[in-house]
Amino acid sequence: TQLLEQSPQFLSIQEGENLTVYCNSSSVFSSLQWYRQEPGEGPVLLVTVVTGGEVKKLKRLTFQFGDARKDSSLHITAAQPGDTGLYLCAGVRPEDSSYKLIFGSGTRLLVRP
């Protein structure tokens, strides 16, 4: 059983559409990170959220950490083909050291021109 469940697993949308991907858990996390991974490459950190209810924006990407620090979402506005990739959430449990990341299985996004 995955500690962090991501949904949907796959998403194929048209350029210009909006989308939201979710990262859910029954456990509390002291922080949560979002990464994007492209084929043949390692994950690249997009954002870290640490406070319950926190919202961070990175251009057309909006990240939210749930009030109870058990879930997070990533919203992309007006998606572009360059947004295509595997989106991974990763959390740190309060009982773990901050370097021990627990990853979800990812959401694979395809943005069609």
Added chain:
Amino acid sequence: ETGVTQSPTHLIKTRGQQVTLRCSSQSGHNTVSWYQQALGQGPQFIFQYYREEENGRGNFPPRFSGLQFPNYSSELNVNALELDDSALYLCASSFSRDSPLHFGNGTRLTVT
């Protein structure tokens, strides 16, 4: 600034063999973490090395071992390879133990 580099990029081994994967840290980084990413899954933490010592370990058996060298480069060794060890092995360096990770592009290991 040179990023994290891993070698080789691809490797095919037979069950029971041993393998060594290598990682060069990003300049200025003294901490290296290794992750295993099976096909269709997210990465799983194997262990972290800080100043040449193992600093923490995930749920991997002892046949997974590592080294960090004085120049902060690192090796991941896997003995007695099993078919389930087939995966992308990712190395990530960081400025310190609690700093953001910078991942390399991984080594794709196939065990037949």
